[in-house]
Amino acid sequence: NAGVTQTPKFQVLKTGQSMTLQCAQDMNHNSMYWYRQDPGMGLRLIYYSASEGTTDKGEVPNGYNVSRLNKREFSLRLESAAPSQTSVYFCASRQGTDSYEQYFGPGTRLTVT
Amino acid sequence: ELKVEQNPLFLSMQEGKNYTIYCNYSTTSDRLYWYRQDPGKSLESLFVLLSNGAVKQEGRLMASLDTKARLSTLHITAAVHDLSATYFCAVDITMDSNYQLIWGAGTKLIIKP
Numbered sequence: 001n002a003g004v005t006q007t008p009k010f011q012v013l014k015t016g017q018s019m020t021l022q023c024a025q026d027m028n029h030n031s032m033y034w035y036r037q038d039p040g041m042g043l044r045l046i047y048y049s050a051s052e053g054t055t056d057k058g059e060v061p062n063g064y065n066v067s068r069l070n071k072r073e074f075s076l077r078l079e080s081a082a083p084s085q086t087s088v089y090f091c092a093s094r095q096g097t098d099s100y101e102q103y104f105g106p107g108t109r110l111t112v113t
Numbered sequence: 114e115l116k117v118e119q120n121p122l123f124l125s126m127q128e129g130k131n132y133t134i135y136c137n138y139s140t141t142s143d144r145l146y147w148y149r150q151d152p153g154k155s156l157e158s159l160f161v162l163l164s165n166g167a168v169k170q171e172g173r174l175m176a177s178l179d180t181k182a183r184l185s186t187l188h189i190t191a192a193v194h195d196l197s198a199t200y201f202c203a204v205d206i207t208m209d210s211n212y213q214l215i216w217g218a219g220t221k222l223i224i225k226p
Binding site: 031040041042043044045048050056058090100101102103104105106107 | 117122144146154155156157158161163201203209211213214216217218219
């Protein structure tokens with residue numbers, strides 16, 4: 001099993017450009033999450049999808065949108081990138097929000113210049 | 114305010130020594146997780162602690178949970194270089210009927226030969 005996969009692995013954007021980060025899981029999990037990781041700050045939740053067809057804001061949703069395309073796929077879109085969005089982005093999944101550990105993808109390292 | 118605080122945030126130690134990382138959290142929860150992250154890599158689940166008094170051990174690492182004190186510890190016994198990594202604790206809390214993880218800032222552990 002591939003687990004959680006993310007594309008791309010690296011991306012450089014100019015301020016104002018847009019892009020979509022893709023995430024897919026093959027574990028038949030219901031819940032999926034997008035986090036950003038900045039140095040010294042742990043992980044902060046951007047958006048999550050408790051189940052197919054639902055999405056909710058997390059701690060830091062401004063500047064982002066998400067789409068739960070189907071049970072497997074959960075994408076994160078930056079409509080107009082800003083330097084403050086330079087970060088490492090992780091997608092994660094778990095069986096359900098009342099299940100236990102989350103499983104993480106390899107991450108996308110994004111730089112906005 | 115929801116907080117998960119780890120200390121220390123940075124720890125440099127010699128091989129063979131013992132040490133403990135602490136994780137305090139500010140809200141009621143009986144679900145706590147420890148993850149490991151190697152530089153440039155994703156997060157790997159180490160321990161899932163689900164009740165007061167829970168203790169889990171894997172090799173030289175042992176984690177415990179005291180829900181009354183809102184405290185978890187990760188104890189390292191006779192450290193070896195391979196344990197060098199950043200360790201995160203995360204607490205599951207209920208928001209809008211869904212569980213979300215709140216993360217500590219991480220403890221960067223360097224073990225010198």
